[in-house]
Amino acid sequence: MSLTPAAITERSFAIIREELAAQGLVFAPPADVVIHRIIHATADFDFARITRWSEGAIEAGVHALRRGRPILADVQMVRAGVSAEIATAMGVSVYCFVNEAQVCAQARRENITRSAAAIRYAAAQGLLAGAVVAIGNAPTALLETLTFVDRGVRPALIIGAPVGFVGTAESKALLTRRTDVPWITTEGRKGGSPVAVAIANALLRLAAGRTATEVL
Known part of the structure; x- marks a missing residue:
């Protein structure tokens, strides 16, 4: 393996495009950037068929990130997976509150997951409205976010890609029924932190005008 990192990345994305085309799956911009990066992160071409987004969702996420x-x-x-280099250059802060003492205490007190409590904490801090919410693990966090949407607190975009067996497919099905908030999701049980990260980084790249294959 004497190839440079850039050459390896370029070849990887070329293989992705070739295999998608062989399956009759070609995506137009900007969706191609999102789909290609998910597959690059997972080596799973199923995501080309199970990734869904509401009309204008990708553009909504890009617009929000351009506004910082x-x-x-x-x-x-x-x-940890979101590109700190691009986020910093764009003036975008990346938060995760699951380890905050107040969040941990609330989760224990109310017998809810820390990820759900973290959404409540973010909302209380005024950070949920207008944010890009990236969920790659906890369907409870997705359901909590939708509860706040019902209350009129609307993120700029919900990336709903939790993974697992309990409440995962159901929470994502609820998300796809929403017309009052933009969303990107993956159908069924599949998802995960790498998928949410890939989507977030794809949006950051689009917002920053970076090429899809440029090495981070």
């Missing part, structure tokens, strides 16, 4: 709106992550793995 924050990214709220449901778990630390998502926060």
Whole structure:
């Protein structure tokens, strides 16, 4: 493996495009950036078929990030995976509150997940409205976010890609029924922190005018 990092990345995305085309799956911009980066992160071409987004959702996320709106992550793995270099250059703060003492205490007191309590904390801090919410693990965080949407607190975009077996597919199905908030999701049980990170980084790249294949 004598290829440079840039060459490896370029070849990886070329393979992705070739295999998608062979399956009759070609995505127009800007959706291609999102789909290609999810597959690059997971090596799973199923995501080309199960990734869904509401009309104008990708553009809404890009617009919010260009305005420096924050990214709220449901778990630390998502926060850590978001490109700090691009986010900083864009003036975008990336938050994850699951380890805050107040959040942990509330989760224990109310017998809810820390990710759900973190959404409540973010809302109380005035950070949920207008934010890009990136959920890659906890369906409870997605359901809590939708509860706040019902109360009139609307994020700029919800990336709803939790993974798992309990409440995961159901929470995402609820998200796809919404017309009052933009969303990007993956159908069924599949998802995960790498998927949420890939979507967030794709949006950051689009917002910053970076190429899809440029090495982070």
